[in-house]
Amino acid sequence: xxxxxxxxxxxxxxxxxxxxxDIADARIVRVTPREVRATLERLRAEGFTMLLDxxxxxxxxxxxxxxxxxxxxxxxxxxxxxxxxIGAPERARVLCGVAEDAASVxxxxxxxxxxxxxxxxxxxxYGIAFDGHPDLRRIQMPDDWEGYPLRKDYxxxxxxxxxxxxxxxxxxxxxxxxxxxxxxxxxxxxRQIAQARGRSEFHGxxxxxxxxxxxxxxxxxxxxxxxxxxxxxxxxxxxxTEKNTP
Amino acid sequence: MTTASVAPESDGGYNVDVVGRTxxxxxxxxGPQHPSTHGVLQIITEIEGEIVTKASPEIGYxxxxxxxxxxxxxxxxxxxxxxxxxxxSPLTNALCYYLAVEKLLGIDAQIPVRAQRIRVLVSELxxxxxxxxxxxxxxxxxxxxxxxxxxxxxxxxxxxxxEMSGGARMHPNYIRIGGLAQDLPAGFLExxxxxxxxxxxxxxxxxxxxxxxxxxQDRMVDIGIISPExxxxxxxxxxxxxxxxxxYDVRKATPYSGYERYAFDVPVRTEGDAxxxxxxxxxxxxxxxxxxxxxxxxxxxPGPWQIPDTKFAPPPKETIAxxxxxxxxxxxxxxxxxxxxAGDVYQAVEGPRGELGYYVVSNGDNRPWRVRTRPxxxxxxxxxxxxxxxxxxxxxxxxxxxLDPVFGEVDR
Numbered sequence: 234x235x236x237x238x239x240x241x242x243x244x245x246x247x248x249x250x251x252x253x254x255d256i257a258d259a260r261i262v263r264v265t266p267r268e269v270r271a272t273l274e275r276l277r278a279e280g281f282t283m284l285l286d287x288x289x290x291x292x293x294x295x296x297x298x299x300x301x302x303x304x305x306x307x308x309x310x311x312x313x314x315x316x317x318x319i320g321a322p323e324r325a326r327v328l329c330g331v332a333e334d335a336a337s338v339x340x341x342x343x344x345x346x347x348x349x350x351x352x353x354x355x356x357x358x359y360g361i362a363f364d365g366h367p368d369l370r371r372i373q374m375p376d377d378w379e380g381y382p383l384r385k386d387y388x389x390x391x392x393x394x395x396x397x398x399x400x401x402x403x404x405x406x407x408x409x410x411x412x413x414x415x416x417x418x419x420x421x422x423x424r425q426i427a428q429a430r431g432r433s434e435f436h437g438x439x440x441x442x443x444x445x446x447x448x449x450x451x452x453x454x455x456x457x458x459x460x461x462x463x464x465x466x467x468x469x470x471x472x473x474t475e476k477n478t479p
Numbered sequence: 480m481t482t483a484s485v486a487p488e489s490d491g492g493y494n495v496d497v498v499g500r501t502x503x504x505x506x507x508x509x510g511p512q513h514p515s516t517h518g519v520l521q522i523i524t525e526i527e528g529e530i531v532t533k534a535s536p537e538i539g540y541x542x543x544x545x546x547x548x549x550x551x552x553x554x555x556x557x558x559x560x561x562x563x564x565x566x567x568s569p570l571t572n573a574l575c576y577y578l579a580v581e582k583l584l585g586i587d588a589q590i591p592v593r594a595q596r597i598r599v600l601v602s603e604l605x606x607x608x609x610x611x612x613x614x615x616x617x618x619x620x621x622x623x624x625x626x627x628x629x630x631x632x633x634x635x636x637x638x639x640x641x642e643m644s645g646g647a648r649m650h651p652n653y654i655r656i657g658g659l660a661q662d663l664p665a666g667f668l669e670x671x672x673x674x675x676x677x678x679x680x681x682x683x684x685x686x687x688x689x690x691x692x693x694x695x696q697d698r699m700v701d702i703g704i705i706s707p708e709x710x711x712x713x714x715x716x717x718x719x720x721x722x723x724x725x726x727y728d729v730r731k732a733t734p735y736s737g738y739e740r741y742a743f744d745v746p747v748r749t750e751g752d753a754x755x756x757x758x759x760x761x762x763x764x765x766x767x768x769x770x771x772x773x774x775x776x777x778x779x780x781p782g783p784w785q786i787p788d789t790k791f792a793p794p795p796k797e798t799i800a801x802x803x804x805x806x807x808x809x810x811x812x813x814x815x816x817x818x819x820x821a822g823d824v825y826q827a828v829e830g831p832r833g834e835l836g837y838y839v840v841s842n843g844d845n846r847p848w849r850v851r852t853r854p855x856x857x858x859x860x861x862x863x864x865x866x867x868x869x870x871x872x873x874x875x876x877x878x879x880x881x882l883d884p885v886f887g888e889v890d891r
Contacts, residue, residue, distance in 0.1 A: 249821040249842045254822050283711050286858075288838050288851035290823075303838060305825060313724025316731045316745050318837065320497055326825060346713035349540075350861050373542040373890060385600045389551050434574055 245330040257322035259305070272306060277344060281306035281325050284341070286352035289359045291385045296405045298330025301359055302338055331361055340366040343450075356382035382412055503527055509875065511540045517616060517879060518886030522863070526872050531616040532865035534875070536860060541890035549850040553816035555656055556579055559849055562650045564654050565888040567612050568605035570641075573599055575653045576850070578658060578735055579826035579839040583819050586636060586786060593782035594658035595737045599670075600774045601644070602736070602828070608637040608679075610760050610830035617757075617880035618689060626689050633681055636674050643667050652699050657792035658785025668778060675775065678768050686761065693868045696753060699754035703866040703878040706751060713865065714858040717833025717881060718763060722748045722755035729829035741770045753881035760883075789819055816845040832883055851891060856884040 234382040264272045285305040299433060304327040310318065331338055340363035342348045353372040360381035371378060380387055406437055510521040519540035545564055561576050562569035581587040600698040601712055610815040611634040615627035638648040643664050645651025651658050705715065708764045710723040719726055730738040747760030748755035785792040793812055796807035811817075821843040827836040836853030859882045865877055 249823055249848060256822065257584075258825055272498060285834065286713055286714075286838070286851070286853035287850075288847045288853075290840055290851070301793050303851070305654060305836065305838070308728060311711055313707055313747075313749055315747075316726045317726065318549040319725070319727050319732060321732050324726070324825070346712055346865070347712065347858050347861055350857060368480050371539075375539075382544060389547060431843060 234273060248292060261329045262325065264327060264329050264457040266331055266335075266338045269302075269304075269327065270341065271452055272327060273306075273344065274325070275343055276306055276325055280308045281323075283307045283309045284345040284347055284351075285324075287348060287355060289355045289383070291359065293385050297332050297422040299333040300331040300336065301357065302329045302331055302361060303446055304328070304329070304341075330333065337364055338358060339364050340369075357381075360384065390459055391430060480708070480845070485614075504532060505875045507872065511537075517726075517884060519808065520860070520879065520884070520886065521720045522873060524745070524875070529871050529873065531619050531659070531867045531872055531875065534864055536863055538611065538860070538886070538889050540858075541886045543891070545891045546850055546852065549696045550847055552847075553845055554819055554847060555812070557850060558654070559650070561850070561852075562652060563858070563887055564891055565609075565830060565835070565885050566649065567609040567885050568650075568831050569604045570601045570654055571828060571835060572852075574602060574736070574839050575826055575830075575835050576839070577654055577656055579824050579837045580819060580847075582824045582826060583822055583839065583841050585820070586657060586788070586791065589657075589786050589788075590736075590804060591783040591786065592737070593662075593778075593780070594784045594877060596777050597659055597663060597775050597784065598654060599738060599741070600771060600778070603770045604637045604640065605773075606765050606767045606831045608634045610764050611637075613687065613760060613831075613883045614689070614879070617883070618695075620876045620880045621695055623689060623692065623695060629681060629685050629688065633678065636670075636672055636677070637886070640667065640670055640674065643670065655785070655792065657788065662784045663778070668775075671771075671775060671778075675768070675772060678807075682765060682768075683719065683763075688835055690758070690761065696754060696875055698874070699881070699885075700752060701754045701756055702874050703881060704750070704752045705866055709862070709865060710751070713862040715833070715853050715862060717830070717859070718756050718759040719833065719859050719862075721746065722752040722759045724749040729827050729834050733827065735826075735828060741773050743770050752829060753877050754873065756881045756883075803877060805814065818843060819847075824829065830855055832885065832888075833859060846860040854888040854891065856882075856886075860884040860889055 247273045248276060262272060262276075283306065286303075286305050287305075288303045290303065290406075291302045292301065302326075306327065307324040308324075330337060336359075338361060340348065340352055343365070348367070349368070349472070350372060352366055353369060355361050356363060356369055357371040358381055369377065374382065380392060382391075446463050502645070504525055504527045508527055509524060510523060512751060513520075515656050521537040521540065523535045524531050543563075547559045549886065552560065558576055564572050571588045576663040578587065578839060581590065600854030615630035618626035618630075637687045641653070642648045642653045644667060646659055651660075667791040686785050704724050704792055704857075705713075705719065706724055707723040710720050710725065714721075716727065724747055726745045726747045729735075730743075731745060743766045744761045746766060748822065749761055789812075791812075794802070794808050798805040799809050800806075819841040821841055823838065823840040825836060825838045827834050827884040829835070833855030834853065838849070838851040838853070839847060840849040840851075842848040860879075863878060863882065
């Protein structure tokens with residue numbers, strides 16, 4: 234499982250909304266941030282009284298608009314109405330492409346009060362600002378959070394934890410491939426593997442005192458005898474391979 | 480901080496001037512550990528005496544990045560996290576997500592009839608189970624402890640049935656791509672019959688206990704009134720919208736999974752207060768049972784419960800040891816799942832809280848590019864900012880309970 238998704242390659246579509254299959258589930262309007270407010274006002278006057286949802290999608294690499302802000306609208310009467318009077322209300326989907334460098338869209342919180350939280354959420358998770366929003370601040374993440382988690386270039390487990398691969402993944406891919414991600418991580422992984430195999434070749438090899446100390450502390454901390462990152466990078470990691478090669 | 484004049488933006492971003500008030504108002508933070516907030520909701524309220532002059536709900540305490548997780552899982556794996564959004568009716572979430580994926584795959588017309596019937600059955604059972612939690616906990620908020628046990632007994636029987644069908648009580652993951660995880664197990668229908676048998680007398684008990692209760696009526700009538708215009712402007716759906724008189728129900732407006740074949744009414748009230756929402760939900764439980772009874776009659780007829788195309792649905796387990804092709808398909812499904820043609824789709828279902836929508840985008844890969852949920856609770860809860868104004872602080876719990884938010888869904 235990749236921790237962050239690479240931009241689509243080859244068989245995948247850069248802009249899926251442009252090649253959508255024949256699913257006629259709504260009236261679809263594509264606009265730029267400059268037109269979006271006028272479009273939404275016009276649709277609202279046409280009877281699309283309910284703003285169902287505002288979502289956003291990130292298409293890294295798509296030019297000129299990296300993001301899509303997606304408005305879902307529906308026609309509903311503003312007074313009590315029966316099931317028959319409502320029938321099958323018409324839906325509309327407004328896709329507003331937003332460029333990365335000028336990631337801002339006019340707010341519609343004055344047209345629909347419900348847009349307040351939806352726009353705050355997009356600001357929080359995608360970093361798209363909404364001009365004229367009454368109270369634009371983070372809503373899901375803590376106020377002092379850095380980064381925009383739903384962007385595709387934001388690592389799945391967060392930037393801080395990304396440097397420490399999960400041990401199960403590390404054993405299979407990172408270590409066996411002989412490409413430690415970073416020095417400190419590699420040393421920790423070597424120690425873990427050595428312990429799992431009941432050996433101590435990575436624990437201060439050439440320094441018996443350090444080896445004895447780390448043997449006492451199975452979960453031991455990094456000691457002076459531990460291999461240096463640059464040594465590890467050269468050293469063959471898979472001991473089995475080492476035996477087989479003459 | 481020694482001076483009394485503190486800029487509003489410097490007090491943690493709540494836009495509430497806590498220090499330096501000269502009038503008689505005060506700021507009260509309710510939650511996020513308050514037992515009546517149904518999860519982890521914090522409401523920064525400004526009150527004058529006992530009257531609320533401003534209420535700003537603060538959400539996000541349960542944010543777990545479900546939408547981000549779903550983007551990193553296979554199409555068929557994503558439903559495990561998606562079921563955790565509305566954890567009181569997980570199967571409704573899974574149903575909506577899979578309906579969207581099936582539309583993208585173009586197999587939505589091939590879903591076997593029996594699978595559709597069972598999907599309707601578990602949706603309606605979920606609705607009853609979810610309303611039972613609302614009924615029980617909402618009653619506790621008002622001091623009516625007894626109703627809780629009656630309601631949760633009903634819910635337990637439904638969860639027992641879910642455990643039989645999917646193997647787990649809370650998150651059965653029973654609905655799968657192209658159908659179901661398995662057919663209804665032996666003994667399920669007997670248990671369903673027993674449930675149908677006990678439900679109506681039990682609902683009569685609950686209604687006798689709560690509906691005409693004068694204390695409950697005193698607490699709920701004319702509290703948190705929402706007008707039809709406000710309900711539409713604030714994007715309310717589900718019982719909160721129908722309590723204002725607008726009979727919008729996704730099952731009637733854009734039917735899915737064969738809902739058009741069943742006779743049922745959409746309960747509507749026009750008062751728009753907490754008591755109207757209470758009555759609408761109680762009536763909905765009866766209507767759900769009406770649908771379940773109609774589905775029950777059709778379930779004696781056996782039939783396939785998943786599409787025969789083993790590129791999407793796993794081949795039957797017993798064929799894997801015998802057929803090379805089945806083994807290959809099984810291996811491919813488990814190791815790299817299937818690819819979904821590029822495109823985007825919005826699918827809505829009527830969840831217990833309102834229109835639950837999924838905007839799913841595929842870029843042609845074996846993982847969803849984006850799974851955006853339209854959480855009904857998020858929008859229903861937001862109206863608290865408006866309806867709490869001018870009400871007593873003690874009625875805040877009534878209003879929260881009557882909006883029935885689920886925080887797994889609000890925060891996702």
